[in-house]
Amino acid sequence: MDTTAKKYPAPEGNPETKEYWEAAKNGKLLFKRCTACNEPHYFPRSICPFCFSDQTVWEESSGEAEIYTFSLMRKSASGPYAIGYVTLKEGPSLLTNFVDCDMATLKIGQKVKVVFKPTDGAPLAFFTPV
């Protein structure tokens, strides 16, 4: 199914996440890593959700990931869509939708990669099978 025409809401952004959205405009997926405990996390926070250190830094993800789980919503106002969690090669898992694919063939464990879709603001990260 063609999902390219779908309209996505623009992220509002805030001072804490500004860098993430700037990178997204350049097609880069960022996550945060804590330099105190070395744990990566997503979505990005200025203070580490694991050790509560404020020594967190931005890191660029390879965009490579694996499907943890998903569900195909058969009906919605904007048509069927597939929501899921992916686990990035770098560790953190995140919520997303799967696009530019035959949604009926999605599988847990399948390799996917990030693809950005435009909004009226910064683009949003989606995933598609490789």
Next chain:
Amino acid sequence: MSIKGKAYLAGIYEHPTRHAPDKSTAQLHAECARGALADAGLTKHDIDGYICAGDAPGGVMAMADYMGLKVRHLDSTETGGCSYIIALGHAAEAINAGKASIVLVTLAGKPRTGAMPPRAVGPEVDFEAAYQATTHNIYGMCALRHMHDYGTTSEQLAWVKVAASHHAQYNPHAMLKDVVTVEDVINSPMISDPLHRLDCCVVSDGGGAIIVTSEEIARSLKQPLVRMIGHGEALKGPRGGKDLDLTYSAGVWSGPTAFAEAGVKPSDMKYASIYDSFTITVIMQLEDIGFCEKGQGGKFVADGNLISGVGKLPWNTDGGGLCNNHPVNRGGMTKILEAVRQLRGEAHPKVQVPNCDLAVVHGTGGLLGVRHAASTAILERV
């Protein structure tokens, strides 16, 4: 310090309506409050504590003012459908500390008549909202991963609905009174894989209320004595995306906390009210609070094991959210109400558990596969 045995459920009320286009939401709250007061044999002026959650229009201040309550203890902890089970614990804490003596808790709303108020958004909004998480697809994601990891089947999920329907046939207020089969469930339309239409609870207007009080006051009132002997509450979320595991819930913490405080085991329970937002929710919760090993929930519910008079664990004998009602898409309150009916011996005779003296009430709220809370209460007939 423990709340074991410190709080008694002296009054309960379930609104009979399932569709209320002719009433306001605040009115439904007040009607539920009146019903619970009448059940307890108390008046509005006796209330000195009030708890409501996100369904209360305008929140605790607006609703207390609307009903003309003068109270010295307020709480509006909002954790979706399990808010009312959490409220039970908070009411007990207040009573135990002498901060309140008669606490009213209300729930009401009209999702069947009109749109629900928008869900509050948190700091994750920019990173999640565009992906259109709904209850159906979030619980669908939990179910799919549970099937993947443990071999749980659609037929096992269906048994939860079958049990609910067996109970609902005796409830004159139930929205869905027809007994269904496993085949009916798995042949119903797919909503969000792998959940079929009959894996989902109903959408209903309505509400309910409870009156929680001290032992001394409860003994002076007219109802059979039902008290809480254990309580737990917990939260779980993706926590920065580390070690994501959607096959278990915060029930793994709230359940053992409640059972430990009560000094009883899941196998001691004569009856269980477990929030059934979807069939998968029940399977996961039975595992998480200790009725079976993780991954064995599907086998546990199969072959009618949750049907009163048939299986080992009589569950949601009013028909639950899957068949009876689901006021404001929040199932915690109605779970408390049916457990109290069972402990009083006031459930429908066809589903009443003989000599029901120990029951568990458990529910989750929020979105199970994203951010949710869980709460567990152990109730005892004195």
